Amino acid sequence: MHQKHSNLPERSRPLVSVVVPAYNNAEYLEETIESVLAQTYENLEIVIADHSSTDRTLEIMNRYAGLSNVKLLSTEAGGGALRNWNRVSQAATGEYIKLVCGDDLLYPWIIEEQVSQFLANPSVVLVASSRDIVDAHNKPLVRNRGIAGMTGLHRGAAAARKTVREGTNIFGEPGCVLMRRASLEAVGWWDSRFPYLIDEATYIRVLLTGDFVGIKRSSAGFRVSDSQWSVRLAKQQVEQATGFHRWLATSRPDVVSSLDLRVGNARARLTSAQRRLAYVYLSRRMSRTNDRIAVMRPERSSASKQKDGSRS
Structure with missing residues (x-):
């Protein structure tokens, strides 16, 4: 190597x-x-x-x-x-x-x-x-x-x-x-x-x-x-984030206070809303990019469409 x-x-x-x-x-x-x-x-x-x-x-x-x-x-x-x-x-x-x-x-x-x-x-x-x-x-x-x-x-x-x-x-x-x-x-x-x-x-x-x-x-x-341009996915992410924050505040109140919890959960919801807007914009941008590449390199575009974007 x-x-x-x-x-x-x-x-x-x-x-x-x-x-x-x-x-x-x-x-x-x-x-x-x-x-x-x-x-x-x-x-x-x-x-x-x-x-x-x-x-x-x-x-x-x-x-x-x-x-x-x-x-x-x-x-x-x-x-x-x-x-x-x-x-x-x-x-x-x-x-x-x-x-x-x-x-x-x-x-x-x-x-x-x-x-x-x-x-x-x-x-x-x-x-x-x-x-x-x-x-x-x-x-x-x-x-x-x-x-x-x-x-x-x-x-x-x-x-x-x-x-x-x-x-x-x-x-x-x-x-x-x-x-x-x-x-x-x-x-x-x-x-x-x-x-x-x-x-x-x-x-x-x-x-x-x-x-x-x-x-x-x-x-x-x-x-x-x-696979990440999903409103449903963003909603699940924010639900789990707020759930994790609550768990941490309960198990380690010396680290995360009730105020930290309220602020963090509010920001998690705001971030989720911003992410949804970003997903729409970026999805359209990526779609336009893929369309251009499909014209120049159709074999690459075909392979890309077959990709399973999930992570194990």
Whole structure:
């Protein structure tokens, strides 16, 4: 595997595990894996598990079978995201762990920057970077999204309170986040009691055990698809967000107060309404883009229409 030289000294390069729970990601999985291989940080392993995909995901995975630091696994069907996310995470052997969905992208510097923050701050259990929201063709729709001003070092409880009060996941998707593997294991791995918040709920449980660092520089690309342009989905997301906020306020009133709860739930509903409007706009924009590509590259458009945008 060819990689650029890391600026970190050899003795300061702990092993990082990048884990990829793949499910029907044939259209984008190669780009995702290549973005991991392109990291400036050198001492990493990649663990990929196919969750009984019905497309060419397994075929694409097998192209990387010859790399010594790539481990390929399979996960039985069923169990939703939780089964495959835990499968790849528990197979990781690194000191730090980053989960990347099989259609998202890492920018080359993200792991090196995030590891540097862990090395400089031994109390930190989670580091998050801002990201870009990109379309199916890697074109940015929204740039430098996330963190909500929480740059630098903060108490984990303060970061948890902030994300509740904002009414949205300020840490971003898993590809934006690097955690201590031991901390993730200590809280019982991924938490899917609120399925749409499997990432945010888990982050908060980890953050309540240590400190947080936020990096403002946009360092990942989160890909949106047609399957996410759904008013019904937005409604379910806000219902689960407010339910999670109530659970956290009840179980940890020292972290989330009744005022935090009221503010966070109001903002979650407002964010949901704004998201619905954004979905309409972005869906139309993506439709126009796909129509143009269909004229220029009809074979690519046909393949795109067959994509199952769901995540296991």
